[in-house]
Amino acid sequence: MSTDTVVVTGAGSGIGRATCLALASRGARVAVVDIDGAAARTVAEESLRTGAAAAIPVECDVSSEMAVQAAFEQVGVELGAPSGTFANAGIEANAPLHQLSSATWQQMIDVNLTGLFLTCREAVRLHVAAGRGGSIVCTSSPAAFIGHSGGGNSAYAASKGGISAFVRSTAIDYASHGIRVNAVVPGATDTALLLAGVDDDERDVAAERIRAAAREQVPLGRLARPEEIAAAVVWLLSDDSSYVTGTHLVCDGGLMAKSANDF
Ligand SMILES: NC(=O)c1ccc[n+]([C@@H]2O[C@H](COP(=O)([O-])OP(=O)(O)OC[C@H]3O[C@@H](n4cnc5c(N)ncnc54)[C@H](O)[C@@H]3O)[C@@H](O)[C@H]2O)c1
Numbered sequence: 001m002s003t004d005t006v007v008v009t010g011a012g013s014g015i016g017r018a019t020c021l022a023l024a025s026r027g028a029r030v031a032v033v034d035i036d037g038a039a040a041r042t043v044a045e046e047s048l049r050t051g052a053a054a055a056i057p058v059e060c061d062v063s064s065e066m067a068v069q070a071a072f073e074q075v076g077v078e079l080g081a082p083s084g085t086f087a088n089a090g091i092e093a094n095a096p097l098h099q100l101s102s103a104t105w106q107q108m109i110d111v112n113l114t115g116l117f118l119t120c121r122e123a124v125r126l127h128v129a130a131g132r133g134g135s136i137v138c139t140s141s142p143a144a145f146i147g148h149s150g151g152g153n154s155a156y157a158a159s160k161g162g163i164s165a166f167v168r169s170t171a172i173d174y175a176s177h178g179i180r181v182n183a184v185v186p187g188a189t190d191t192a193l194l195l196a197g198v199d200d201d202e203r204d205v206a207a208e209r210i211r212a213a214a215r216e217q218v219p220l221g222r223l224a225r226p227e228e229i230a231a232a233v234v235w236l237l238s239d240d241s242s243y244v245t246g247t248h249l250v251c252d253g254g255l256m257a258k259s260a261n262d263f
Contacts, residue, residue: 012039014191133178171246187252219254
């Protein structure tokens with residue numbers, strides 16, 4: 001089972017946390033990787049209570065090459081070679097292009113795209129060395145495929161488009177090693193990321209506006225729960241998806257299937 005020992009990045013919150021708990025409920029061994037060490041510790045404890053055979057918190061900024069290498073070394077020592085990796089850590093900041101600072105652009109690329117590259121590279125190195133294949137799941141976004149009508153999404157969309165291209169290429173490169181590489185594409189999901197950049201005193205109003213938009217625009221009429229995305233990730237990590245590689249599993253409530261031509 002590729003869910004035996006799994007590294008999850010961005011595991012301290014939202015989709016990553018839900019995936020840790022879903023893996024834990026199946027008795028997996030989980031490395032809970034997050035830049036927020038306290039959140040990683042909390043989710044590791046929750047994972048143990050949920051049934052994980054083992055769970056370790058790993059504080060790591062995925063945009064740091066040294067930190068990612070050290071994280072996978074720690075996982076190797078404490079849990080053994082991973083059978084699967086969920087490269088999920090991500091951030092979002094929106095601004096129209098003419099107001100987008102190079103610092104914001106760079107940070108988005110560093111965390112979302114370079115962080116995913118560094119994570120997957122370490123995972124692939126361990127899988128190749130162990131000679132047992134494995135499964136890697138990357139978190140993309142509808143932004144990789146369609147424009148965001150809210151606007152100001154160019155840096156985030158570019159980082160996620162890069163991830164989707166990376167997944168297809170890497171899947172082909174490592175198929176002969178039995179290493180599968182796929183992407184999950186969450187639609188609007190009820191996590192902290194949805195309110196990134198919103199001031200504290202505007203959060204309730206912003207949350208209700210987002211829920212109303214989901215009711216109106218998403219065919220299934222609501223936001224996703226993180227657990228619904230986690231279920232898809234666990235399937236991609238597991239041997240149940242043994243003939244699936246280089247592809248995208250879209251979990252967006254029908255958003256991308258819907259045409260904008262509703263005149
Ligand atoms: N929530 C959505 O609607 C949505 C939709 C599509 C894609 N996504 C993607 O899903 C992934 C998870 O997001 P989420 O919605 O669960 O958000 P979240 O904010 O709840 O969780 C993200 C986690 O990543 C961690 N993180 C941030 N920067 C990091 C870094 N440099 N190194 C390590 N960890 C870091 C955060 O501390 C946090 O725990 C992201 O890649 C995001 O782009 C989310």
